Amino acid sequence: MRASLALLALAVLYPAVAHAGDNAVSIGSFSRALRSNSANAISSDDLAGVHLTIERDVGHDLGIDLFPKLQLWATATWEYGTVDGSMFQTITTEGTTHILTLGGRARYALRPWVAVSARLDAGVQHTGLQLDEGGMTAQDHAWGSVATSAVGAELIAVDHIGLRFEMGYLAASGVALAPVADKDSNMLQLSTAQASIGHLDLSGRFVTVSLLGAF
Amino acid sequence: MRNLAFVLLAVTACTWSDDRPLMWDRDRDVLGPIQLKNKVAYVDSALDRVTMIDLATDDTKITTSHIGRRAIHAMASADRHQLYVVTRGEEKIQKGMIDQPPLFWSISADNPDADPVAYEIDSPFDRLAISPDNSTAIAYFSAAGPDAAGFFRNPNELAIIDLTRPPGDDNPTLKTIRSFGSVPEGVTLSPPMAVTGSDQRTFAFILSENNLTVLDVSHPERREISIRLDLGGPPVTPKEVVFAKTTASAYVRSDGARDVLQVLLQPATPATADGNDFAPVLAELGAGGGPTDIAVYDDASGKRYVLAATPNTGEVVVIDADTAQFRSVPVADPIDRILLFPTGDEDNPPPPDKALFASVAAKTKRVEVLDLTHITDPLTQASVRTITLENPVRDMVAVPGRDLAMLVHDDARTVLGLLDMNTESTSPLLGVGQLDTYDFSPDGSHLIGATPNVSRVGFVALDNLHPTSFRLDDPPVKVVSTTNGKIFVDHGDPLGRATIIPSTDATRDDAKVLSGFLTVSLLDQEP
Numbered sequence: 001m002r003a004s005l006a007l008l009a010l011a012v013l014y015p016a017v018a019h020a021g022d023n024a025v026s027i028g029s030f031s032r033a034l035r036s037n038s039a040n041a042i043s044s045d046d047l048a049g050v051h052l053t054i055e056r057d058v059g060h061d062l063g064i065d066l067f068p069k070l071q072l073w074a075t076a077t078w079e080y081g082t083v084d085g086s087m088f089q090t091i092t093t094e095g096t097t098h099i100l101t102l103g104g105r106a107r108y109a110l111r112p113w114v115a116v117s118a119r120l121d122a123g124v125q126h127t128g129l130q131l132d133e134g135g136m137t138a139q140d141h142a143w144g145s146v147a148t149s150a151v152g153a154e155l156i157a158v159d160h161i162g163l164r165f166e167m168g169y170l171a172a173s174g175v176a177l178a179p180v181a182d183k184d185s186n187m188l189q190l191s192t193a194q195a196s197i198g199h200l201d202l203s204g205r206f207v208t209v210s211l212l213g214a215f
Numbered sequence: 216m217r218n219l220a221f222v223l224l225a226v227t228a229c230t231w232s233d234d235r236p237l238m239w240d241r242d243r244d245v246l247g248p249i250q251l252k253n254k255v256a257y258v259d260s261a262l263d264r265v266t267m268i269d270l271a272t273d274d275t276k277i278t279t280s281h282i283g284r285r286a287i288h289a290m291a292s293a294d295r296h297q298l299y300v301v302t303r304g305e306e307k308i309q310k311g312m313i314d315q316p317p318l319f320w321s322i323s324a325d326n327p328d329a330d331p332v333a334y335e336i337d338s339p340f341d342r343l344a345i346s347p348d349n350s351t352a353i354a355y356f357s358a359a360g361p362d363a364a365g366f367f368r369n370p371n372e373l374a375i376i377d378l379t380r381p382p383g384d385d386n387p388t389l390k391t392i393r394s395f396g397s398v399p400e401g402v403t404l405s406p407p408m409a410v411t412g413s414d415q416r417t418f419a420f421i422l423s424e425n426n427l428t429v430l431d432v433s434h435p436e437r438r439e440i441s442i443r444l445d446l447g448g449p450p451v452t453p454k455e456v457v458f459a460k461t462t463a464s465a466y467v468r469s470d471g472a473r474d475v476l477q478v479l480l481q482p483a484t485p486a487t488a489d490g491n492d493f494a495p496v497l498a499e500l501g502a503g504g505g506p507t508d509i510a511v512y513d514d515a516s517g518k519r520y521v522l523a524a525t526p527n528t529g530e531v532v533v534i535d536a537d538t539a540q541f542r543s544v545p546v547a548d549p550i551d552r553i554l555l556f557p558t559g560d561e562d563n564p565p566p567p568d569k570a571l572f573a574s575v576a577a578k579t580k581r582v583e584v585l586d587l588t589h590i591t592d593p594l595t596q597a598s599v600r601t602i603t604l605e606n607p608v609r610d611m612v613a614v615p616g617r618d619l620a621m622l623v624h625d626d627a628r629t630v631l632g633l634l635d636m637n638t639e640s641t642s643p644l645l646g647v648g649q650l651d652t653y654d655f656s657p658d659g660s661h662l663i664g665a666t667p668n669v670s671r672v673g674f675v676a677l678d679n680l681h682p683t684s685f686r687l688d689d690p691p692v693k694v695v696s697t698t699n700g701k702i703f704v705d706h707g708d709p710l711g712r713a714t715i716i717p718s719t720d721a722t723r724d725d726a727k728v729l730s731g732f733l734t735v736s737l738l739d740q741e742p
Contacts, residue, residue, distance in 0.1 A: 037236075038738035044235035088243035088261045091709060131734075133709045138731070177738070178731055181712065189688050190714060190723055195277055195731035197710075198738030 021215050022057035024073070026164055028210030032081060036201040038174065042093040042129065043085025047202060049097070051079040051210070055105065073105040077121060077148075087131075096128040097202055099146055113156045117164075121148040127175045127200055138179035140197075146172045150208075160214035167207045174199030236742030237311030238262075245733060246289045248705045248713075249298060250695045251324040255703050256298050257711070257733060260286045262740065265298065265322055265331070268713070268732055270701045275715060277732050278327040283318040288341050291324075292349045295698070298322040300331075301354060303339045311742065319343075319354055319376055319387070334382045336374040337389060344402035346417045351432045352376040353402050353419055354387075370398040373421075375435040388435040395441070397423040403456040404432065408463040410493045411482040418480065420465060422453040427467060429478065429495055437491050442478070444469060457511040459519050459536065466500070466521050466536070468509045474499035475506055475523050477536065500534040500541065507551040511536070512587075515566045520591070522570055524550035531572065531599075533590050542590065544597040546583055548574040554613045554620055555587075556636045569636055571611070571620055578607035582622070584639055602639055606630055616659030619677055623650070633662075633680060642680045654696040661719040663702055665691040672704055674719050685721070687714050688728060710734045 032047040034040070039047075059065070059072030066072075079099035086092050103121030110116060128141035150168025157163070178194040238261065247257035253271040258264075263284055269276040283302030291298055300322065304315040319334040340354035354374040371394040376387040392399075401422040407415035416433035425445040431437055444451040451471040458465050467476040476499060483494035506523040513519050519536040526549030534541040552575050555567035572583040582602050589595040606624035613620055614633075622632040622641065631644040653664035662675040670687045672694060691714075692707035702716040711733030716726045 037741060040235045040742070041239050041738050041740075044239075087239050089240060090243060131710060136708055136710070138710055179710065179734075181708070181710075181730065183688065187688070188723075190726050190728045192728040192730055193275065195711070195729070195735040197731060197734045198736045198740070200738055 022060050024055040024057075024212060024214040026053045026055070026210040026212045027051070028164070028208055030079070030081070030206050030208040032170060032202070032206035033204045034083065034202060035204055036174075038198060038200045039083075039095075039202055039204070041087060042095050042200070043083045045083050045085055047081040047083040047095065047097065047204070049079060049081030051077055051208065053077040053210070058104075067108075069109045071107045071109075073107060075101075075103050075105050075119060075121060077101045077103075077123075091131055091133045093132075094128075094130040095200065095202065096130075096141075098126040100124055101146065101148060103148070107154070113162075115154040115156070116152065117154065117166075118151045119149070119166075119168075122146070125172050125175075125202070127172075127177070127202060129177050129179060129197070129200055131179050136181060138181045140177045140179040142175040142177055144173040144175040146170055150206075152208075154212060156212075162212045164210040164212045165208070166210070167205070169205050170203060172201060172203045174201035234310060237309060238742045241285075243709075244286070245709070246286060246300075248693060248695055248703065249289055249291050250295060250697070251291055251298060252295045253697050253699050253701075254324050255695055255697070255705075255713075256289075256291075256322075256324070258282070258286045258289045258300055259733065262737065263302070265300065266711070266732060266735065267298075267324065267327060268703070268729065269327070270697050270703065270715060271699060273717075275727075275729055276327075277729075277735050279735065280322055280327070280331050282320045282322070282331055283333065284313065284315050287339065288343060290343050290345065292345050293347050294349065296324055297349055298324055299343055299345060299352060301336070301340055301343065319352065319374065321352075321378060332382065334374075334376050334387050336376070336387055338369070338372055338374065340372075340374060342402070344404050344419070346404035346432075347406045348417070350377070350379050350407070351404055351417045351419075352378055353404065353432065355399050355402055355421075358398060358400065370394075373399075373402070373419075373430075375419075375430075375432050390430075390435055390439070392421060392428050392430070392439050393441050394423065395426050395443070397426050399423050400452070405458045405465065406460045408458070408460045408480065410463050410480045418465075420453075420456045420467070420478075422456070424452050425450055427453050427476075427478070429480075431491060431493065434491075437489055440491065440495055442495065442497065444472065444476070455509060457509060457521075459511060461517075462519065462536070464536070466509060466511055468506050468523070471505070473505055475509055475521055475534065476500075477521075500536070506532075507549070508553045510553045510555050510570065512555055512564070512567050514587075514591075522553055522555075522587075524553055524572060526550060526574075531570075531585060533587075535591065542593070542597070544585060544590075544599060546572060546585075546599060548572070548579050548581060548583065549577045550574055550583070551576050552611050554611060556613070556618050556620075558613050558615060558617070571634070571636065573608045573611040573622075575608060575610060578609065580604045580607050582608060582611070582620075582634065584636070600639065602634070602641065604632065604641060605643065606632075614659050614662070614677060615655050615657075617677055619659075621662065633675070633677065644675060644680070644682065652691070652693045654694050654702075656696050656702075656719055657698050657700055663694050663696055663719065665694045665704065667692055667707075672702065672714075672716065676719075685716060685726070686723065689714070708733075 055073045101121035101123030105119035107117040125146040130139040152166030241261040243261035249256040284305040285303035288301040300320040317339040322331040374387040405418045419430040421428040427442040430439040453469040455468040464479040479496040521534040530543040550572040552573040554571045570585045586598045610623035618636040620634040624630040689706040693705045695703045704714040706712040
């Protein structure tokens with residue numbers, strides 16, 4: 001939450017130095033509804049977090065002009081999300097994700113102060129899972145692939161600063177995890193065979209609210 | 216404005232809330248580790264599954280089998296080839312729950328691909344008795360019962376399950392036994408015994424205060440036979456039943472009884488078409504002083520004897536089971552533990568030549584050895600030798616397959632002694648921690664012990680009493696020795712963590728830790 005507030009503050013300040021142009025930065029928070037069996041196992045809550053997206057109007061760069069008022073932007077996004085929960089009322093759980101995606105956004109300006117957009121992204125997701133019970137902690141993480149589709153609306157206030165609302169669906173590959181207990185690294189340990197806890201699938205619908213600055 | 220309304224509507228639609236399946240919030244109780252032949256089993260009451268760890272090969276395999284809702288009791292068969300579980304079932308009260316009756320599950324340890332077999336037992340029994348040949352199971356209630364759920368509970372109800380037949384309308388058979396005001400405190404099933412001709416059957420002996428009930432479980436529809444034990448005197452509580460299958464008889468030791476009760480099952484003409492074709496013939500074998508422990512053995516000629524300790528008369532009594540003739544041997548200590556040596560094969564024990572006596576309740580610093588070879592010869596003087604110890608005896612256990620007895624000298628189980636029955640000498644052993652969990656290697660070559668305070672497993676070579684230990688990465692909770700000589704050390708981790716030591720002389724390079732087996736494929740499980 002503290003990181004989220006810091007990033008939001010950065011976003012508020014950033015447009016002060018931004019200029020209108022072919023680049024944009026958006027920063028905000030999101031909530032992803034986790035409804036897969038595996039996600040339900042670790043928490044009843046939604047995954048919440050922050051994201052940072054940088055965008056470039058490649059349509060302008062490449063001279064693509066399909067329709068008036070339609071812009072094509074290339075996007076690169078970093079996302080961090082976390083969700084806490086419990087299993088069987090005794091095992092506390094924490095799931096985390098870091099996502100890096102590349103993609104494109106089609107943006108159509110309905111009015112000078114209103115635009116709608118649609119985007120498609122693909123990339124990788126680093127998923128972590130930590131389990132705690134009675135002082136015993138085990139954790140594991142793994143990389144998987146993700147693809148995102150979303151539609152959104154932008155409300156531009158002044159000087160190319162605005163708010164963006166998006167909703168969409170993130171499809172993530174289930175990653176096999178085998179949480180390993182934290183051990184004292186100074187001691188020589190016996191060789192360990194770790195049984196897999198299964199595949200954690202953090203796919204789900206999401207909503208985002210972002211501050212947007214173009215320069 | 217319409218666009219903005221669309222966005223807001225979409226955002227609202229995205230914030231829906233689905234209920235999380237109830238299974239992830241259920242109470243979890245893990246039963247185990249349960250020792251099977253070359254496997255170790257755990258039963259998970261939240262995931263409704265049995266996890267078996269196969270230690271037969273170096274490549275440890277984990278398999279899971281699904282069973283019913285809310286497991287409450289589990290036990291292995293005597294030969295450790297089968298696992299039996301009682302599940303409490305569930306009422307469909309909330310979304311995600313199902314209507315499921317209490318079930319008895321039979322799970323093969325030898326064939327992990329075989330589906331568990333469920334028998335509908337209708338009542339949430341929380342105790343099991345299994346016949347030695349795995350042909351019959353009886354589910355019954357403990358004195359307290361499984362929980363406070365339900366409205367009525369009939370503590371004298373039994374479910375008799377024929378494990379040789381599939382479940383059906385007539386299997387299991389539910390039966391309420393006559394109680395005379397008492398409730399079952401234990402059920403013991405006999406080995407197959409022939410009462411009439413070669414018709415081998417299993418009999419259940421149901422122990423309750425002042426009452427012994429005999430039931431022909433091969434014909435559960437027939438009436439049970441009740442034997443009153445108190446005869447209006449002080450209460451008599453049957454505690455121990457020992458069978459002699461060749462003579463279709465049982466020997467019953469009871470608290471508050473003067474003698475050992477012999478129950479000889481003999482053929483009888485049924486009074487009705489569905490009547491019993493046997494009748495118990497009772498004999499009080501003249502222990503005479505309220506036996507505190509009994510042992511039954513056959514001598515080299517096949518003659519059966521009952522050895523009973525009677526502290527009230529200061530004697531040990533050797534009773535000829537056929538004639539009820541007895542010989543008393545004076546022993547001053549209040550004996551309450553009898554072991555016979557040599558132990559040999561559990562299923563086919565050799566004729567014993569020595570009996571070892573201890574007074575555990577009295578905490579005496581002595582044990583006594585009685586020669587049994589000529590004990591029934593009245594012309595031979597009974598030879599009782601006293602072995603004086605440094606410390607009192609708190610427990611005494613025979614080492615399987617060896618002429619050794621392990622003596623526990625203190626409540627903390629830190630001071631042990633090994634008594635060699637051949638030389639009748641003791642060797643003390645000092646432990647760093649108390650012996651909270653122990654087992655013997657299958658060939659009886661080693662004592663294996665552990666305590667949760669010390670991250671080690673201790674071994675004592677029983678040939679030369681040489682102690683060694685194996686350093687663990689985590690504190691142990693329970694040690695189990697499988698029949699192929701592997702040592703399974705459970706660490707009590709809710710996710711599953713165990714150290715597998717290939718043999719008693721293995722090094723740390725040979726051992727490995729198996730982790731996460733209780734949550735294996737948990738995330739892939741459908742609710």
